[in-house]
Amino acid sequence: MFLNAILLALREIRRNLMRSFLTILGIVIGVAAVITMVTLGNGATRMMGEQISSLGSNLLILRPGQRMGAAAFGSAAFRVSDADALQMQVLALRAVAPMVSHSAPLVVGNENWSSSVTGSTNDYLMVGNWQLASGRLFSAEEQQSGRAVCIIGETVRNKLFGHQNPVGAQIRVKNFSCPVVGLLVAKGQGAMGMDQDDTVFMPLKAVQRRLIGKPQDINFIMLSMRDNADSTQVMAQIRRLMRERRKLAESEDDDFTIMDTRQIAETLSGTIGTMTMLLGAVAAVSLLVGGIGIMNIMLVSVTERTREIGIRLAIGAMENEVLLQFLIEAVALSAFGGLIGIALAFVSCLILSAVTQIPFDFDPGINLVSFVFSAAIGVLFGYMPARRAARLDPIEALRHE
Amino acid sequence: MSQDAARKGKDDALIEFRKVVKTYGQGQTAFQALCGVDLRIASGEFLAIMGPSGSGKSTAMNILGCLDAPTSGAYRFHGVHVEQLDRNQRALLRRHYLGFVFQGFNLLSRTSAQENVELPLLYRGEPLAQRHAAARQALARVGLSGWETHTSAELSGGQQQRVAIARAIVTHPQVLLADEPTGNLDSTRSHEIMELLVTLNRERGITILMVTHEADMAAYARRIVHFVDGAVESDAAQPERGA
Numbered sequence: 001m002f003l004n005a006i007l008l009a010l011r012e013i014r015r016n017l018m019r020s021f022l023t024i025l026g027i028v029i030g031v032a033a034v035i036t037m038v039t040l041g042n043g044a045t046r047m048m049g050e051q052i053s054s055l056g057s058n059l060l061i062l063r064p065g066q067r068m069g070a071a072a073f074g075s076a077a078f079r080v081s082d083a084d085a086l087q088m089q090v091l092a093l094r095a096v097a098p099m100v101s102h103s104a105p106l107v108v109g110n111e112n113w114s115s116s117v118t119g120s121t122n123d124y125l126m127v128g129n130w131q132l133a134s135g136r137l138f139s140a141e142e143q144q145s146g147r148a149v150c151i152i153g154e155t156v157r158n159k160l161f162g163h164q165n166p167v168g169a170q171i172r173v174k175n176f177s178c179p180v181v182g183l184l185v186a187k188g189q190g191a192m193g194m195d196q197d198d199t200v201f202m203p204l205k206a207v208q209r210r211l212i213g214k215p216q217d218i219n220f221i222m223l224s225m226r227d228n229a230d231s232t233q234v235m236a237q238i239r240r241l242m243r244e245r246r247k248l249a250e251s252e253d254d255d256f257t258i259m260d261t262r263q264i265a266e267t268l269s270g271t272i273g274t275m276t277m278l279l280g281a282v283a284a285v286s287l288l289v290g291g292i293g294i295m296n297i298m299l300v301s302v303t304e305r306t307r308e309i310g311i312r313l314a315i316g317a318m319e320n321e322v323l324l325q326f327l328i329e330a331v332a333l334s335a336f337g338g339l340i341g342i343a344l345a346f347v348s349c350l351i352l353s354a355v356t357q358i359p360f361d362f363d364p365g366i367n368l369v370s371f372v373f374s375a376a377i378g379v380l381f382g383y384m385p386a387r388r389a390a391r392l393d394p395i396e397a398l399r400h401e
Numbered sequence: 402m403s404q405d406a407a408r409k410g411k412d413d414a415l416i417e418f419r420k421v422v423k424t425y426g427q428g429q430t431a432f433q434a435l436c437g438v439d440l441r442i443a444s445g446e447f448l449a450i451m452g453p454s455g456s457g458k459s460t461a462m463n464i465l466g467c468l469d470a471p472t473s474g475a476y477r478f479h480g481v482h483v484e485q486l487d488r489n490q491r492a493l494l495r496r497h498y499l500g501f502v503f504q505g506f507n508l509l510s511r512t513s514a515q516e517n518v519e520l521p522l523l524y525r526g527e528p529l530a531q532r533h534a535a536a537r538q539a540l541a542r543v544g545l546s547g548w549e550t551h552t553s554a555e556l557s558g559g560q561q562q563r564v565a566i567a568r569a570i571v572t573h574p575q576v577l578l579a580d581e582p583t584g585n586l587d588s589t590r591s592h593e594i595m596e597l598l599v600t601l602n603r604e605r606g607i608t609i610l611m612v613t614h615e616a617d618m619a620a621y622a623r624r625i626v627h628f629v630d631g632a633v634e635s636d637a638a639q640p641e642r643g644a
Contacts, residue, residue, distance in 0.1 A: 004523055311507050315521045316496025318489045394468050
């Protein structure tokens with residue numbers, strides 16, 4: 001009986017192929033939209049997480065100024081002594097890396113490239129989760145004297161040396177020559193979409209003196225906490241120390257900012273999660289609209305097939321059998337819609353992830369849920385027309401033209 | 402109980418109407434289509450129901466076919482009180498004991514003759530192989546071997562009505578109800594259909610109840626009941642036609 005009803009439903013769908021397709025279009029688009037949104041949202045969240053963790057764990061960033069952007073220029077820069085004080089006085093810190101950064105032209109032979117040159121200590125590489133692919137770190141003597149040597153990122157190597165090993169070669173940075181002592185392992189794209197590998201490291205003093213000309217100023221201080229440190233407590237401690245060193249009065253606001261990368265990561269992935277849910281919900285509404293489309297067509301179909309229903313009833317079909325036939329027809333329609341939607345979502349995820357570089361993690365859960373949901377919509381919106389069909393009076397139905 | 406059994410034993414009525422009343426509408430606008438009809442039909446009869454339009458013959462037919470229930474009175478089919486059955490129970494009765502032939506053929510459109518004939522068997526839950534065999538047999542019985550795959554649009558009126566008859570007899574019903582079966586056919590086709598019904602009645606002993614307003618079609622029946630104004634006006638047996 002059940003199998004028969006399914007066969008009958010499929011036959012009916014095949015008979016009106018074009019109409020059936022238009023009927024389920026709403027479901028198709030709804031399912032495809034929901035799956036695409038959720039899949040890409042999850043991919044984006046995962047990508048965020050990976051990028052943040054590649055930035056380094058337990059990382060705090062201390063920078064002058066209260067807000068992002070222009071305000072930073074109004075506040076005094078940090079001094080190298082600030083970094084030393086932090087290292088000495090805040091015990092929960094594992095590493096303190098003062099850092100300056102300046103953009104500079106790089107030349108090797110005929111190759112030309114402009115990159116950001118970062119001056120810091122070996123600690124910076126540790127704090128930032130950087131690893132050497134070849135060569136060595138800065139020696140103590142190089143750090144002390146501020147000798148011009150550099151460790152370069154993968155992108156810079158690519159632009160200036162191609163696939164050759166750069167270690168031992170010379171790069172002309174602005175107006176001085178600088179031997180390459182190390183090459184970093186590639187990290188890939190950063191949190192904001194910038195290329196993390198497009199970078200050159202030099203000892204702090206080298207950049208301060210030769211590129212910037214202010215031997216004491218520091219742009220940022222990167223701080224790495226010990227594994228079991230409580231970041232709130234550590235941040236409070238740092239804040240107290242820095243207020244003291246920068247001689248801020250009780251009534252004055254901070255003229256520096258402490259950022260906790262993990263906190264930023266959590267905020268960001270939280271935001272993405274909310275966006276994903278919001279977009280998914282909007283897409284789910286279109287699923288509902290698709291359901292109404294199915295109900296509409298099923299109602300038309302019941303009216304159109306009144307005589308057929310009359311014949312079936314006269315021949316001895318019971319109410320439930322007619323109900324089941326139409327219900328299965330509605331469910332089959334919407335389930336087909338769901339399947340096509342899943343296929344469409346798969347294709348659109350592939351395309352979108354290729355375009356946006358968001359990783360495509362196929363999630364069987366959301367596909368299953370969407371499919372079940374679309375079938376449920378068939379039951380929900382198919383029930384009313386099916387009941388109308390089942391309750392027809394056979395005599396009236398047979399007389400219907 | 403004993404009285405019942407005694408009467409049943411005496412004349413073995415398959416169908417019995419007792420003071421059957423059917424009223425449509427309520428209050429002021431109420432219309433009595435049947436006003437107290439008594440009718441007994443034995444198994445194996447070929448009965449024609451005649452009468453002008455509005456005489457209640459169609460209403461009687463609908464009740465006889467268990468498509469409708471009487472407002473009051475008793476309708477016993479096989480000793481079962483049909484007036485006490487609900488919609489689904491009446492559907493089951495139709496499924497197992499009755500076959501229908503309509504004036505407008507009422508075949509499923511865009512569906513092959515074979516599938517049309519199989520339809521009642523589908524609701525009886527018969528397996529596929531049996532359905533196929535029975536449908537082929539029924540189509541052969543009405544002279545449509547070789548037309549199994551044709552849809553109703555590809556068949557003539559006479560052929561469509563034959564398919565409808567095949568659909569009605571495929572379940573081996575006890576009663577075949579034919580509502581103006583020749584109403585949409587020319588006279589040659591009409592006579593062919595009537596001959597077919599007569600043969601089915603004779604060979605298979607199927608009780609046939611036929612509504613018609615054409616006297617020469619009613620002439621094929623062995624008993625003619627005339628309805629006028631919702632009541633039986635005359636009820637007469639006819640001599641059997643020479644075979």
